[in-house]
Amino acid sequence: MAAPTQNPARRAAAALLEAVLVRHRPLEEALDALPTDGRPHKVREKGEARPGAAVSLRDKAAGHRIAAAVLRRAGSLDAVLEPFIRREPPPVVRNALRIGAAELLLLATPPHAAVASAVDLVPQPFAGLVNAVLRRVAEAGPAALEGLDAERLDTPGWLWTAWHAAYGPAVRSIAAAHRVEAPLDLSLKPGAAAPEGGEALPSGTWRYPAGTRVTELPGFAEGAFWVQDAAAALPARLLDVRPGERVADLCAAPGGKTAQLAAAGAQVTAVERDPKRAARLRENLERLRLPAEVVVADAAQWSPGEGFDAILLDAPCTATGTIRRHPDVPHLKRPKDVPSAAELQRSLLAAAAKLLRPGGRLVLATCSLQAEEGEAHLGAAAALGLALDPVRPEELPGLAEAVAPGGTLRTRPDLWSGRGGMDGFFVARFRAAL
Numbered sequence: 001m002a003a004p005t006q007n008p009a010r011r012a013a014a015a016l017l018e019a020v021l022v023r024h025r026p027l028e029e030a031l032d033a034l035p036t037d038g039r040p041h042k043v044r045e046k047g048e049a050r051p052g053a054a055v056s057l058r059d060k061a062a063g064h065r066i067a068a069a070v071l072r073r074a075g076s077l078d079a080v081l082e083p084f085i086r087r088e089p090p091p092v093v094r095n096a097l098r099i100g101a102a103e104l105l106l107l108a109t110p111p112h113a114a115v116a117s118a119v120d121l122v123p124q125p126f127a128g129l130v131n132a133v134l135r136r137v138a139e140a141g142p143a144a145l146e147g148l149d150a151e152r153l154d155t156p157g158w159l160w161t162a163w164h165a166a167y168g169p170a171v172r173s174i175a176a177a178h179r180v181e182a183p184l185d186l187s188l189k190p191g192a193a194a195p196e197g198g199e200a201l202p203s204g205t206w207r208y209p210a211g212t213r214v215t216e217l218p219g220f221a222e223g224a225f226w227v228q229d230a231a232a233a234l235p236a237r238l239l240d241v242r243p244g245e246r247v248a249d250l251c252a253a254p255g256g257k258t259a260q261l262a263a264a265g266a267q268v269t270a271v272e273r274d275p276k277r278a279a280r281l282r283e284n285l286e287r288l289r290l291p292a293e294v295v296v297a298d299a300a301q302w303s304p305g306e307g308f309d310a311i312l313l314d315a316p317c318t319a320t321g322t323i324r325r326h327p328d329v330p331h332l333k334r335p336k337d338v339p340s341a342a343e344l345q346r347s348l349l350a351a352a353a354k355l356l357r358p359g360g361r362l363v364l365a366t367c368s369l370q371a372e373e374g375e376a377h378l379g380a381a382a383a384l385g386l387a388l389d390p391v392r393p394e395e396l397p398g399l400a401e402a403v404a405p406g407g408t409l410r411t412r413p414d415l416w417s418g419r420g421g422m423d424g425f426f427v428a429r430f431r432a433a434l
């Protein structure tokens with residue numbers, strides 16, 4: 001069978017799925033590792049696409065889109081494939097079947113191209129199987145997905161149980177929100193004009209349709225804005241820094257929150273443990289022409305001397321609040337990751353409390369939907385002498401429902417659902433004793 005000319009994109013998708021589902025590597029790392037030829041378009045002769053060969057930027061983007069669709073809906077796709085598979089095939093075949101099914105059922109690829117391309121991805125002995133199974137899926141069409149409990153099928157059981165315990169029936173709308181690709185959200189530098197085509201959200205974020213390429217928007221190279229989910233922009237806003245205040249951003253890269261603090265005129269020290277990520281943070285600040293001192297250090301061990309007026313602790317976490325943007329997260333995280341992330345957050349919180357001047361402010365944020373990485377930290381904060389400074393609903397227009405009665409903030413992907421949702425964050429603001 002002739003190899004379709006579009007197959008470099010499917011090969012890229014297969015490589016990404018192999019990295020995430022077989023080798024358990026993050027999708028972004030796998031994307032960075034894909035060899036590209038740097039050209040937006042590349043016409044290939046049929047059959048030329050070899051594993052490991054460079055792909056064009058366009059094929060990489062198309063492969064990313066296919067892989068993301070598979071990762072978002074893997075449970076549903078496997079349920080559709082199930083009746084046609086007698087014995088579990090090798091991972092390369094299973095992933096080719098998922099790619100074919102995603103193209104047929106979710107991405108509106110013409111059936112002939114979807115089936116032929118998936119067949120082209122597998123070793124010859126499996127070509128017949130993939131062809132036969134996908135022809136059956138093609139016959140059923142998108143109706144094959146109807147009647148499935150997609151929310152449950154596409155959510156690992158342990159996450160469903162935890163979210164049900166924390167949020168009750170809203171677990172279903174959270175899971176439904178994960179099916180949809182997130183929009184592009186931008187934070188603007190003060191005084192900068194928003195690129196055309198965006199929607200101004202009540203929180204100040206500018207929102208653009210999913211798939212918008214930020215680097216192609218006018219103003220990107222000039223540093224007029226940076227990418228930041230609407231919910232991710234809230235922690236720094238709630239710290240409410242003033243010009244000239246000494247502020248530490250303790251887990252800083254890639255720097256969205258550092259940029260907000262610096263744009264507000266604070267004297268910012270950004271601490272980041274990972275040297276590569278610190279380099280990216282520096283690059284971002286350079287593009288934005290915003291000043292901040294970047295320190296490569298473990299924030300749990302860092303002792304700069306004088307206390308800070310304000311500290312932002314955007315602690316590393318399981319990132320289960322960012323599944324809309326990172327559909328690999330449910331496939332990579334395991335239940336045991338939650339207590340270890342919570343432990344790390346507790347140690348960083350204790351270190352942060354020591355870095356505050358008397359009366360200083362601290363905002364703790366995590367982009368996790370797990371209560372252990374959010375609400376459960378309030379007791380530890382109190383034991384460290386940090387008094388909760390409640391967030392008032394009027395501080396966050398349009399988000400009153402995200403402010404808990406005690407004054408902590410809990411955003412979820414199903415909030416603002418008619419407008420494209422937002423990442424799931426826990427945010428709490430504290431004050432050190434005087």
Ligand SMILES: C[S@@+](CC[C@H](N)C(=O)[O-])C[C@H]1O[C@@H](n2cnc3c(N)ncnc32)[C@H](O)[C@@H]1O
Pocket residue numbers: 250251252253254255256257258271272273274277297298299300314315316317
């Ligand atoms: C949630 S991300 C921060 C996102 C960032 N605040 C922003 O808004 O762009 C967490 C960051 O903390 C860094 N990190 C993890 N543990 C750290 C530690 N002990 N000290 C300093 N940075 C750490 C990670 O490398 C990662 O870049």
